[in-house]
Amino acid sequence: MQAITRVAELRHALAEARKEGKRVGLVPTMGYLHEGHLALVQASRTRSDITVLSIFVNPTQFGPNEDLSTYPRDFIRDEQLCRNAGVAILFAPDAREVYPTTFETFVEPGDLAMPLCGAYRPGHFRGVATVVCKLFNMVQPDLAFFGQKDFQQCAVVRRMTVDLDLPVNIVTIPTVREPDGLAMSSRNRYLSEEGRRRAVTISRGLLAAADKFRSGERDVEKLIAIAKEQLNRVDRVQYLELVDAHTLKAAESPLQRPAALCAAAYVGSTRLIDNVILSLPTPDGKRSLGD
Known part of the structure; x- marks a missing residue:
């Protein structure tokens, strides 16, 4: 498994696979991986030749009083889980790589982002749509895998993909639950x-x-x-x-x-x-x- 932090290095690593016509699957995450994430990896490995898992705690989807600074992080643990799960490339950019100081362009989702979580987290789906769009452009996957637990996020991402003509197939995987039914998070x-x-x-x-x-x-x-x-x-x-x-x-x-x-x-x-x-x-x- 390759652990990569720069976009240029990521594209170089994927260039040979693209020449060979291999299918690339992307599993976007914010890290602190659990069985739900690993189910996405398994789905990607089943349907793709190369699986890229990204870890990026996206600051633009957190509100001013939310848990950005305390969001759980354990990169060493996540890296080992990725190796064990068969991830080919672990892409873990820092905030400056994703949002350089000159960054000023955002993706603004429409009506699907308004109800449910969107009604209580202003700007959240703007941040989600922007970072997912950027990840799609960085990785250029054939397929991207998301969990049903984030149902509204899946709807927003799917609509963005269609509206912006992004050549990515969105695959939604059923929510993975603990034995007592609690959704993994x-x-x-x-x-x-x-x-x-x-x-x-x-x-x-x-x-x-x-x-x-x-x-x-x-x-x-x-x-x-x-x-x-x-x-x-x-x-x-x-x-x-x-x-x-x-x-x-x-x-x-x-x-x-x-x-x-x-x-x-x-x-x-x-x-x-x-x-x-x-x-x-x-x-x-x-x-x-x-x-």
């Missing part, structure tokens, strides 16, 4: 043992609503109420919304289109997000997915 390390027990009620609520949906419930308010009933041990529910899986607008009753039940909640000072996709049966007995 680098921020889980902030939780105390007691907070960890309370945090799992987020996924329990979402999964309970998904079970009712599979049993035939299609009323939006009832599904939200089922989820909310479980979220009784978090300190604050920032949002719990059922949205159209494609537009992210509020879903209408009865559900007739793929939808996503999305939540953001605080356990102590730790903000956690999660979601479940409510997929509708199709005539052939399969289910249509929101992405």
